[in-house]
Amino acid sequence: MALSLLLALVPASAFAQAAPRAETAASPDGSIVLTVSTDNDGRPTWSISRRGKLLIAPSKLGFILTDGIGLQRGFAIDTVERARASSRWEQPWGERRFVHDVHNELLVRLRQDASWGGHAMNVRFRLFDDGIGFRYELPTQPGLATARIADEFTEFDIVPKGTAWWITGGEWNRYEQVYQKTPIEAVATAHTPITMRLDDGTHLSFHEAALVDYAGMWFKRAEGQKFRATLSPSSRGPRVVRDLPFATPWRTVRIADTAAGLVESDLELNLNEPNKLGDVSWVKPMKYIGIWWGMIRGDWSWAEGPRHGATTARTKQYIDFAAKHGFGGVLVEGWNKGWDGNWFGHGDRFSFTQPTADFDLAGVTDYARKKGVTLIGHHETGGNIAVYEAQLDDAMKLYARLGVRAVKTGYVADAGGIIAPGDAPGETRMEWHDGQRQVQHHLKVVETAAKYRIAVNPHEPVKDTGLRRTYPNWVAREGARGMEYNAWGAFANDPDHEPTLVYTRMLSGPMDFTPGVLSLEGANKAPLASTLAKQLGLYLAIYSPIQMAADFIENLEAHPRELDFIAKVPADWSESRLIAGEVGDYAIFARKDRASADWYVGGVNDATERTLTLQFDFLDPGKTYTATIYKDGDGATYLTDARHRIAYDTIRVKRGDTYRLWLAPGGGAAMRLHPGR
Structure with a gap:
């Protein structure tokens, strides 16, 4: 009886820590919900669900330091700030002229218990309808003038099963690799962007934005489908050394129902700072x-x-x-x-x-x-x-x-x-x-x-x-592994290489792939895994504001119709859409010239022949267009000399029309649609 009375007088907090505080935020359309909390050891965690389904389970946040107590444990949420933003900004050049930035923001201020160092660490989250970005912000504070970071402790615990397309991080040949396609749980250490398709069809891409004065992030699997950010090493010991205050790059997750949704996202661009150079009219695509x-x-x-x-x-x-x-x-x-x-x-x-x-x-x-x-x-x-x-x-x-x-x-x-x-x-x-x-x-x-x-x-x-x-x-x-590899051996880049790049490497930004090898030959007549039409389709599939026609000029001149297309296809667009495609299989784009009313359609295919029905619902209403078409010829295939077979067509089309397009193994297509005749 006496013992029971004594226990009744002791506060409950002496035996169990109060439930950790949790904060939530949602994307503007409400489909993505973020939860930020701390566990019973004071380790900050984040998780996201989409349409009520958990995508990323509670995953830890923090840093390991080389010269002090890490920023991993002993934290509690101190204060939070919320904000909304909706704007449109103009690119001086790019895949599209205008970019919409609509997001909700949650800034979480974390305070570490004095017994763990008493440090402050903020995490800023931005939620878009097509994904999320977050970064660490270390404010000025006593006892931590310089952060010497041994590594990040940023986790991504992916819940649903699925497939990943990835290249290995930390290899001698950097990013110049053939992409692997494996179950998510078979990934080792990957460079980003790494692309995933979950079993329910949801598409994810993990990457980073605004990498400035910091080490690049690799995506390392810890166990099961739990990944951790690991930073590129340095010969000096700490992988990153920064004086406070500073902010890290953003860690990003694109989320979409389709492969096209991933490709058309501007998430990383929106997380970068606006143009610092002022007038850049001297940059000419x-x-x-x-x-x-x-x-x-x-x-x-x-x-x-x-x-x-x-x-x-x-x-x-x-x-x-x-x-x-x-x-x-x-x-x-x-x-x-x-x-x-x-x-x-x-x-x-x-x-x-x-x-x-x-x-x-x-x-x-x-x-x-x-x-x-x-x-x-x-x-x-x-x-x-x-x-x-x-x-x-x-x-x-x-x-x-x-x-x-x-x-x-x-x-x-x-x-x-x-x-x-x-x-x-x-x-x-x-x-x-x-x-x-x-x-x-x-x-x-x-x-x-x-x-x-x-x-x-x-x-x-x-x-x-x-x-x-x-x-x-x-x-x-x-x-990435570009055209140059085709100079060194037969079929050096597999036919599915370019349709994979569209959904992986190209999610990060423009690539100088150097297409336009119309001879379809490397050294010692080594054949490319490409039809002639695919070489034209690359100008629509692999975006860059500076596009090369890589072949010898005599080979370009030997293909006058193809050369005419390459000379006319723009390198700067007012609008871009992926109108047909799946990761690693094929990709067909529709892009509108920024300097005219012309549309261009085209793209690339893997080793499997297929017939697509293209919808011209992107065309301006009330206009009729003349479409000049370059496509794979009958029986074309990258495997034989039939790779040189190309067919030409001219048709009249308007908004709402369709077109059946056959793509050869290793094939592609390109079209120019000009209003009028």
Whole structure:
């Protein structure tokens, strides 16, 4: 009796912690519901459901630090703020002219118990009808002036079963891989974007937005279908070092009923900051040609000597072709000194201002200007950013003086990592391609180029995270296995490679894929896994504001009808829709020219022939269009010489009409729809 009385006088809190506080928020249409809470150990968690179905179970949030108590436990929700936003903003170039940003925001302020360090950590969530983004914000606070992050502890515990399309994170060849298709529970460590189709048909894509002064995120499976963010490493120990206050990149989840819903989302763009450069009318979408295909095939060389590709005479020949057929630029690689010897993965001999003896840089740029063509510059670093950064300003200043308006950069370092400046003069350190130091480097290049009104197109880049909104001169990048692999072997890129890229890599932003190999041959006549019509369809399927016609100019000229299409197809759109497609199988787009009333339709197919019924319900009402069609010819297949078979058709169509389109194995199609006759 006495014991019972004593227990009755003790507060319940002495035996059990009060139920953790939970906060919820919903997307504008109410379909997506977020719940943020803490568990009994004070670990912050987040979860989301869609239409009443749990998609991501409670998943932990936080950081592991190298020099202190981690930001993982002992937290409670302190305060929250809520906001709504609805706006429309205009892209200077892109897949569509106007982007709508409608979201609800929840800012959760977390306070750590003093016994765990007493730190403050905020998490800002933005909910859209097509997904969610969240980021950490570490405010100024006593006892934590600098965050030295060993890794994030951000979890994504995916509930429903499904299929994933992914490439391995942390590999020597960066993002240049063939995509794997596996059950979600079989994923190892993936680069993002990683795309998933759940068994009920829901489509997901996990990625990040606004990657600035931070390490790239890999998507690592912990157990079952639970994933954790893990950051690209650094040679310095901590993967990220940042002074407070700072915000991390956004962690993003696109959610859609269909594959088209994923493709048409602007979620990452909306999570980036607006244009910081002001007037960017000097950024000009264009199509270009270049001597690159002959070099990547091995016909010509980057190094000086009898096979040197970048000669004055050859470049002028390409400039003449560009002027004749309406191409805006000519890319010239190997124009500068430093390619002789073993540059691969070293780059210590490169000069970015001195041309080779057989290339008259000033004369060529002057010749191009008189022809109405611009030279597209090239800065290959061999992965040595220490050498490049030392010359960067002078190199961009030279290009600006000569009228070069765009530059392709490169970081080929397959034999190792990035050679970055060290702490002492002359010292270097090895870093990862997507680590914090290389992320800093890419932004330095883009900002320096912007100072001289030059656009940048990096190859071997850090993945795209939507920063083209903030820096519109960051026009495209490689960041996937592109056309170049087809130069090195038969069917090097499988026919399902491009229909997979549309729903994976292309969710991050424009890609310099370099289509337009009309000969359908790589080195030693190695065949491409493509029909002729598919080469045209790539201009609609793989978006970039700078599109290359990659083949030799004599091969382009040998296909006058196809060349005419490539010359006319825009690289800048007012509207884009995926009108038919499934992940890894096929993708057909309808895109409207920003500079005219013309529509273009086309895309790519995998190895399975199929017949589609295309609906022309996107056309403007009350108008009749003349459709010029390029499609796979009878019996076409990528497997034989029948890959060259192409058929042409001209029909009259209006809104509401349909068209039956047969796609060959490895095939594709392209159409131009012009109002009137």
